[in-house]
Amino acid sequence: MIVVTGASGQLGGRVAARLAEAGEQQRLVVRDPARAPALAGAEVAVAEFGDPDAVRRALDGAGTVLMVSASETPDRVDRHKAFVDAAVAAGAGHLVYTSFFGAAPDAVFTLARDHWATEEHIRASGLPFTFLRDNLYADFLPFLVGDDGVIRGPGGDGRAAVVAQDDIADAAVAVLRDPAAHTGRTYDLTGPEALSFADLAAILTTSTGRAVTYHDETLAEAYASRAKYGAPDWQVDAWVSTYTAVAAGQLEAVSTAVADLTGRPATPFRG
Structure with missing residues (x-):
């Protein structure tokens, strides 16, 4: 049994659809069952990362689990740790985690530090694992353009090896279907x-x-241009540090993975 978390989202949904097309039996873990995709060979379980009992039930009998990182919140690492611990308790066989490129305790991108902390907890758990460290999503880039047609951020002349979510999904499916390799x-x-x-x-x-x-802020x-959104400091730090x-x-290396x-x-970025 392959278990896919975040199955109602952009990445998890792509993975679930591909597994269904390949004829795999899977369990889709979602927070809202009304949003779960209707796919052949798929059952649905309801759980939130921070609810260990629900996660244990959702992962019961799981061979391989795709853990799509949770939405960005101040307590995301704690929620991730709770999920991992529940996966261990449920007897999951292998955990595939969607991390971030360059995850490290001192990464410039603040949320990459969260991914590093999650990776370390997975390593310490004893679960067999695979980490998929995604670069910036190419699919998201059009949304960086303001109403005036300007991308604003302190990115200088730096470069990023942006990746398509379809590519990530295809890579994830390859791992999920042969985790031991x-x-x-x-x-x-x-x-x-x-x-x-x-x-x-x-x-x-x-x-x-x-x-x-592009305007290099x-x-x-x-910080001034993002103040109008009224977001908490940690969120604004994350937005700005994406560019820095x-x-x-730290996001320029190109991989053949x-x-x-x-x-x-x-897939090349074509807008």
Whole structure:
């Protein structure tokens, strides 16, 4: 039994659909059963990461579990740890975790530190594991463009090897269908090239027919331009540090992992 968490979301939903197409039996773990996709060979379980009893029930009999990282909250690491502990208690056979590229305790991108803490807890749990460290989602980049056609952030001339969610899903399915071959492995999932924000703006201009430009903000400008959203400090730090991590060169390395796992080249960003 393959268990897919976050099955009502963009990434988990892609993985679940691919497993169904391949004829795999799976259990979809969601918070709202009304949003669970209707797929052949799939049953549905309801659980939230921070509810250990519900997670244990949802993972009962699980061979391999795809743990799609939880939504961003101040207590996300605690929720992740609770899920991992429940997976151990449920007797899960293998945990595949969607982490972040360059996860480290001192990563510039603040949320990459959360992923590192989660990875360390998984390692300490004794569960067989595979980590999929995703670069920035290429699918999200169009949403960085403001109403005035400008991408704003302190990214400098740094580059990121942005990756398509379809590529991540294909890589995840390859691991889920043959977990033993990937035990203890960490895969950096990237696109085929590293692009600057100026590059991304130019590609979006071509693909949309709308002029898109990039404004390299100072840190002060970055915090000021995001103040209007009224978000908590930790969230604003995460938004800004997405750009500063790129500026620091921490997201620029290109990996062959997508091709190695899927047997096809990674998808270029085309907007």
